[in-house]
Amino acid sequence: MRFTDEFRDASMVKTVLEEIRRTVTRPWVLMEICGGQTHAIMRYGLDQLLPPEVELVHGPGCPVCVTPLELIDKALAIAARPDVIFTSFGDMLRVPGSQADLFSIRARGGQVRVVYSPLDAVRIAQENPDHQVVFFAIGFETTAPANAASVIQAKALGLKNYSILASHVCVPPAMHAILGSPANRIQGFLAAGHVCSVMGTWEYPPIAAQYQVPIVVTGFEPLDLLNGILMTLRQLEAGKAGVENAYPRVVTERGNVAAQKMILQVFEPCDRQWRGIGLIPMSGLGLRAEMEEFDAEKRFSVSGIQTRESELCIxxxxxxxxxxxxxxxxxxxxxxxxxxxxxxxxxxxxxxxxxxxxxxxxx
Amino acid sequence: MTSENVTMQGPVCPLPISHYDHIMLGHGSGGKMTHDLVKRLFASAFNNEALAAGDDSASLPLPAAAQLEGRLSFTTDSHIVSPLFFPGGDIGRLAVCGTVNDLCMLGAEPLYLTAGFILEEGLSIEILQRVVRAMQAAAIEAGVQIVAGDTKVVEKGKADGLFINTAGLGWIPAGRHISGSLARPGDVVLISGSLGDHGMAVLTARGELGLETGIQSDVAPLNSLIAAVLKAAPNTHVLRDPTRGGLGTTLNEIAAQSKISIWLDETAIPVSPAVRSACEMLGFDPLYVANEGKVIVILPAAEAQAGLAAMKQHPLGQSAAKIGEIKEGSAGRVQLRTAFGSTRILDMLAGEMLPRIC
Incomplete structure (x- = not known):
């Protein structure tokens, strides 16, 4: 498979690993931001191949994980309504709310449909004028443009039966929260390549400077990850704290400007609860006032939600x-x-x- | 409906319409409509003595070679698939092959199948005809007879077009012992070809993904391939087809049943470029995607070469490969060696496979 196999080449992986071993002289703690990176590291067993001095800590970049429980409970309440077709990415269906998950709502007769794109949800709204169609718009800056596009399209079509339950979050405020915590151990970041493909790298130099941490934009294939790790380690060993791009085939400094514009046309920064972490100021994207008619939280007054987290879960x-x-x-x-x-x-x-x-x- | 069907001569009821384009509830009544359907569609396609006898159950001869030795293998499987027709196959071919293959996995020679149909009111007769013809073609390919059947009709909306249950009877020759519990340390794991084709063919045929691929389902009867393997490697320990849940789930079942661990070489596992690309895009792992024409063979190392060569010579086993071996320890675990020399667990699939968010 072209453009993938090249970045899984076993002999190149060996070469970069040797270079990492030569570079490291003492222990370092790095965080990969994105859950996709965590899975690739585990799937290819890259953590087993790194020298023991390099510790990888897994970051908060899993959109499903950080979606607040209260919002999941709201989603369940909306999805259970007989007049609603609730649409979501597949990943969200098994996420436990306080009492149930979307799968069990579906089993009890709720109309819950998996879609592969929010634009499919808009199509469902066109095809089902008798139903309210709600899309569960979660994710980082990566999914925000497509979700914004669905609202723009619904507005252009004059749809009165489409809305989104939005819980977008942004990476840079989360990095501030982690680095600003007294318990912080992170000395260098592998920034999330897909987020940067939309947002570019321009948001990161102030963070690197403020906390004196190297930030290296990193991809998702084994060679991408090892190369990102190597570039971060080189900076750390040399006492540098800059922003570098180890994913230049996808990420540019400015990012996808059209997508950024689309985000700002529909959303604006807001305070956001992160599940398991708490409130991070101005860390989310909420619907702008002029897009309020597409806000499922406003359309369906869902109240009386009492959330309950597992006491065991950390x-x-x-x-x-x-x-x-x-x-x-x-x-x-x-x-x-x-x-x-x-x-x-x-x-x-x-x-x-x-x-x-x-x-x-x-x- | 033509004018001959409705002859209104005097105060009499119109004659019942005997010719329909679609399945009606009456087709499941057990009355004349049912009989007509069975006679016209099923009996003519699955033409054999046992069925033609028209009795309540089939009376069947034992295979001549049996001479009352060996054992019987007996299985059943219900088939639901959407869409009913997909690249490389359809629900009818699937219903025959699935049950034939289940019989083969004990080393049985498949002999007879039954077919139970649950039809949704409104199903086009033409579709049913195509499905029945595909079943007959697959039965001929596999050398089995469909000797008994049943038809029920449910109201529109209570089924997805057509469901088929097939049961199968096979004969296991004396002295043949094949089971998921018989994998032994030192054995070799073979696979008869590339993985994930059926699952991805059906998924893309649904058209929900906006993805067009040339992927064809691998659905096929495996009895002749397995006969060739058993001739070359008569001491084969395990045969199993990695259907739902794919290779990963099936190997976990075998590891648990045999209380051994299975070690795989990730680079040796055959997956076609089209399946790999489609899975990559959707965030699926081809090792968990369903197959309908592949078999896992676990056999002593001494017979591995002969078994593999026999598969490669068969049209259904051309891309067969050795993918791993059986070890003691960590009983029930399946471990995968990556191209980089690291290892990871290959676990059972948990619940539905869900496409990723981004």
Whole structure:
């Protein structure tokens, strides 16, 4: 497969690993931001191949994991309404709310449909004028442009039966929160390549300068990841703290300007709760006032929601890089992908699911 | 409906319409409509003595070679698939091959099948005809007879067009012992060809993904391939087809049943470029995608070469490969060696496979 196999080449991987071994002289703690990166690291066993001095800590970049419980409960309440067709990416269906998940709402007769793009949800709204169609718009800056596009399209079509339940989050405020925490251990970041493909790299130099951490934009294939790690380690060993791009085939400094414009046309920055982490100021994207008619939270007054998190689950500490999944007493016991207590065990980008799927032995 | 069907001569009821383009509830009544459907569609396609006898059950001769030795293998499988027709196959071919293959996985020679149909009111007769013809073609290919059947009709909206249950009876020759519990340390794991074709063919045929691929389902009866393998490697321990849940889930079942661990070489596992690309895009792992014409063969190392060569000579096994071996320890685990020398667990699939967000 072209453009993929080249970045999985075993002999090149060996060469970069040797270069990493030559570069490292003392222990370093790096965080990969994105859950997709965590899964690739685990899937290819890259953590086993790195020298013991390099510790990888898994970041909060799993959109499913950080979606607040209250919003999931709201989604469940809306999806259970007989007049609603609730559409969502597949990943969200198994995420546990306080009482249920979207799968069980569907089993009880709720109309819950998996879509592959929010534009499919708009089409469903066109085809079902008698129903309210709601799309669960979650994710980082990566999914925000397509979700924004769905609102722009629904507005252009004059649809009165389409709305989104939005819970977008942004990476840079989360990095501030992690680096500003007194418990922080992170000395260097592998920034999330897909987020940067939309947003570019221009948001990062102030963060690197303020906290004196190297930030290297990194992709998702084994060679991308190892190259990102090598570039971060080189900076750390040389006492530098700059922003570099190890994913130039996808990411530019300015990013996808058209997509950024689309985001700003529909959304504006807002305070946002992150599940397991708490409120991070101005870390989310909410619908702008002039797009209010497409806001499912306003359209359906869902009240009286009382959230209840599992007492055992340590997802918050895992998402902040303070603990590893197998430090959780419930890991692999009460909490498995079939019976998840927290979102990181469900999502294809969750750290707990990555550990469970690929490396349970060491747990 | 033509004028001959409705002859209104005096105060009499119009004659019932005997010719329909679509399945009606009456086709499941057990009355004349049912009989007509069975006679016209099923009996003519699955033409054989046992069925033609028209009794309540089929009376069947034992295979001559059996001489009352060996054992019987007996299985059943219900088939639901959307869409009913997909590149490389359809629900009818699937219903025959699925049951034939289940019989083969114990080393049985498949002999007889039954077919139970649940039809949704309104199903086009033409579609049913195509499905029945595909079943007959697959039965001929596999050398089995469909000797008994049943038809029920449910109201529109209570089924997805057409469901088929097939049961199968096979004969296991004396002295043949093949089971998922018989994998032994030192054995070699073979696969008869590339993985994930059926699942991705059906998924893309649904048209929901906006993805066009040339992927064809691999649905095929495996009995002649397996006969060739067993001739070359008579001491084969395990045969199993990695259907739902794919290779990963099936190997986990075998590891648990045999209480051994299975070690795979990721680079040796055959996956076609089209399936790899489609899976890559959707965030699926081809090792969990369904197959309908592949078999996992676990056999002693001494017979591995002969078994593999026999597969490669068969039209259904041209891209067969050795993909791993059986070890003691970590009973029930399947481990995968990556191209880089690291290892990871290959676990069972948990629940539905869900496309990723980004």
């Amino acid at each position: 997802a918050g500490q895992v998402l902040q890089g303070l603990k590893k999944p197998h430090h959780c007493p419930a890991f692999g016991r009460q909490c498995t992908p079939e019976t998840p207590l927290g979102a990181p065990m469900v999502s294809s980008e969750g750290a707990c699911s990555a550990y469970f799927r690929y490396h349970r032995e060491e747990a």
